[in-house]
Amino acid sequence: MDCLFCKIVAGEIPSTKIYEDEYVYAFKDIDPQAPFHAIVIPKTHIKSAAEITAENSFLVAKVFEAIAKIAEQENLEKGFRVVNNCGEQGGQTVGHIHFHLLARRNLAWPPG
Numbered sequence: 001m002d003c004l005f006c007k008i009v010a011g012e013i014p015s016t017k018i019y020e021d022e023y024v025y026a027f028k029d030i031d032p033q034a035p036f037h038a039i040v041i042p043k044t045h046i047k048s049a050a051e052i053t054a055e056n057s058f059l060v061a062k063v064f065e066a067i068a069k070i071a072e073q074e075n076l077e078k079g080f081r082v083v084n085n086c087g088e089q090g091g092q093t094v095g096h097i098h099f100h101l102l103a104r105r106n107l108a109w110p111p112g
Protein backbone atom coordinates (compact mmCIF):
# COMPACT_ATOMS: atom_id res chain seq x y z
CA MET A 1 0.00 0.00 0.00
CA ASP A 2 1.29 3.43 -0.87
CA CYS A 3 1.18 4.90 2.63
CA LEU A 4 4.01 7.00 4.07
CA PHE A 5 3.42 5.94 7.68
CA CYS A 6 3.03 2.23 6.78
CA LYS A 7 6.43 2.55 5.08
CA ILE A 8 7.87 4.14 8.24
CA VAL A 9 6.47 1.25 10.35
CA ALA A 10 8.01 -1.24 7.89
CA GLY A 11 11.38 0.56 8.09
CA GLU A 12 11.30 1.34 4.36
CA ILE A 13 11.50 5.05 5.19
CA PRO A 14 13.83 5.98 8.08
CA SER A 15 12.48 7.61 11.23
CA THR A 16 13.73 8.43 14.70
CA LYS A 17 11.97 5.95 16.95
CA ILE A 18 10.66 7.15 20.30
CA TYR A 19 8.55 4.14 21.30
CA GLU A 20 7.36 0.82 19.87
CA ASP A 21 5.21 -2.08 21.01
CA GLU A 22 3.09 -4.75 19.32
CA TYR A 23 0.40 -2.28 18.23
CA VAL A 24 1.96 1.18 18.26
CA TYR A 25 4.92 3.03 16.75
CA ALA A 26 6.01 6.55 17.72
CA PHE A 27 8.66 8.67 16.03
CA LYS A 28 9.92 12.25 15.86
CA ASP A 29 8.00 14.58 13.57
CA ILE A 30 10.21 15.74 10.69
CA ASP A 31 8.91 19.33 11.09
CA PRO A 32 8.52 19.78 14.86
CA GLN A 33 5.96 22.33 16.11
CA ALA A 34 7.23 22.19 19.69
CA PRO A 35 10.55 21.26 21.38
CA PHE A 36 9.06 17.76 21.77
CA HIS A 37 6.89 16.60 18.85
CA ALA A 38 6.18 12.91 18.32
CA ILE A 39 3.83 11.21 15.88
CA VAL A 40 2.09 8.24 17.50
CA ILE A 41 0.37 5.72 15.21
CA PRO A 42 -1.22 2.31 15.26
CA LYS A 43 0.89 -0.07 13.15
CA THR A 44 -2.32 -1.18 11.42
CA HIS A 45 -3.40 1.07 8.57
CA ILE A 46 -6.51 3.12 9.41
CA LYS A 47 -7.17 6.15 7.23
CA SER A 48 -8.42 8.62 9.81
CA ALA A 49 -10.45 9.12 12.98
CA ALA A 50 -13.53 9.01 10.77
CA GLU A 51 -12.78 5.32 10.08
CA ILE A 52 -12.81 4.19 13.74
CA THR A 53 -15.24 1.32 14.34
CA ALA A 54 -16.14 -1.12 17.11
CA GLU A 55 -13.61 -3.53 15.54
CA ASN A 56 -10.58 -1.22 15.49
CA SER A 57 -11.24 1.23 18.35
CA PHE A 58 -9.02 -0.81 20.70
CA LEU A 59 -6.06 0.52 18.67
CA VAL A 60 -6.92 4.06 19.76
CA ALA A 61 -6.79 2.83 23.36
CA LYS A 62 -3.40 1.24 22.62
CA VAL A 63 -2.18 4.56 21.22
CA PHE A 64 -3.21 6.34 24.43
CA GLU A 65 -1.60 3.66 26.61
CA ALA A 66 1.58 4.29 24.62
CA ILE A 67 1.24 8.06 25.04
CA ALA A 68 1.15 7.67 28.84
CA LYS A 69 4.30 5.52 28.68
CA ILE A 70 6.06 8.00 26.37
CA ALA A 71 5.14 10.87 28.71
CA GLU A 72 6.83 9.02 31.56
CA GLN A 73 9.81 7.92 29.45
CA GLU A 74 10.38 11.46 28.14
CA ASN A 75 9.70 13.24 31.47
CA LEU A 76 6.75 15.26 30.20
CA GLU A 77 5.43 15.81 33.73
CA LYS A 78 4.72 19.50 32.99
CA GLY A 79 2.06 18.40 30.50
CA PHE A 80 1.52 17.79 26.85
CA ARG A 81 -1.06 18.04 24.09
CA VAL A 82 -2.45 15.26 21.89
CA VAL A 83 -3.80 16.39 18.50
CA ASN A 84 -5.56 14.40 15.81
CA ASN A 85 -6.17 16.12 12.49
CA CYS A 86 -8.94 14.44 10.51
CA GLY A 87 -9.74 15.05 6.87
CA GLU A 88 -9.12 18.02 4.61
CA GLN A 89 -10.60 20.77 6.78
CA GLY A 90 -9.11 19.14 9.86
CA GLY A 91 -5.64 19.64 8.39
CA GLN A 92 -4.78 15.96 7.83
CA THR A 93 -1.98 15.60 5.26
CA VAL A 94 -1.01 11.93 5.76
CA GLY A 95 -3.78 9.34 5.25
CA HIS A 96 -2.84 7.02 8.13
CA ILE A 97 -4.40 7.96 11.46
CA HIS A 98 -1.86 9.65 13.72
CA PHE A 99 -1.74 11.56 16.96
CA HIS A 100 0.62 14.48 17.44
CA LEU A 101 2.19 14.54 20.92
CA LEU A 102 3.44 18.05 21.61
CA ALA A 103 5.29 19.22 24.70
CA ARG A 104 8.01 21.34 26.34
CA ARG A 105 6.43 24.71 25.60
CA ASN A 106 3.26 26.51 26.60
CA LEU A 107 0.59 25.52 24.06
CA ALA A 108 -2.02 28.15 23.24
CA TRP A 109 -5.74 27.48 23.69
CA PRO A 110 -7.88 27.75 21.64
CA PRO A 111 -5.43 26.47 19.03
CA GLY A 112 -6.81 28.56 16.13
Ligand code: 5GP
Pocket: 004, 013, 015, 016, 027, 028, 029, 030, 031, 032, 039, 084, 085, 091, 092, 093, 094
Ligand atom coordinates in the same frame (compact mmCIF):
# COMPACT_ATOMS: atom_id res chain seq x y z
P1 5GP B 1 -0.95 15.96 9.66
O1 5GP B 1 -0.74 17.30 9.01
O2 5GP B 1 -1.42 14.94 8.66
O3 5GP B 1 -1.78 16.00 10.90
O4 5GP B 1 0.46 15.52 10.18
C1 5GP B 1 1.42 14.87 9.40
C2 5GP B 1 2.73 15.08 10.11
O5 5GP B 1 3.67 14.17 9.58
C3 5GP B 1 3.31 16.48 9.93
O6 5GP B 1 3.52 17.08 11.21
C4 5GP B 1 4.62 16.24 9.19
O7 5GP B 1 5.66 17.09 9.62
C5 5GP B 1 4.92 14.78 9.50
N1 5GP B 1 5.66 14.11 8.46
C6 5GP B 1 5.37 14.11 7.12
N2 5GP B 1 6.23 13.35 6.45
C7 5GP B 1 7.09 12.85 7.38
C8 5GP B 1 8.23 11.97 7.28
O8 5GP B 1 8.63 11.50 6.21
N3 5GP B 1 8.86 11.67 8.45
C9 5GP B 1 8.47 12.17 9.66
N4 5GP B 1 9.17 11.81 10.75
N5 5GP B 1 7.39 12.99 9.78
C10 5GP B 1 6.73 13.31 8.65
Ligand code: ZN
Pocket: 003, 004, 005, 006, 007, 044, 045, 046, 095, 096
Ligand atom coordinates in the same frame (compact mmCIF):
# COMPACT_ATOMS: atom_id res chain seq x y z
ZN1 ZN C 1 -0.73 3.35 6.49
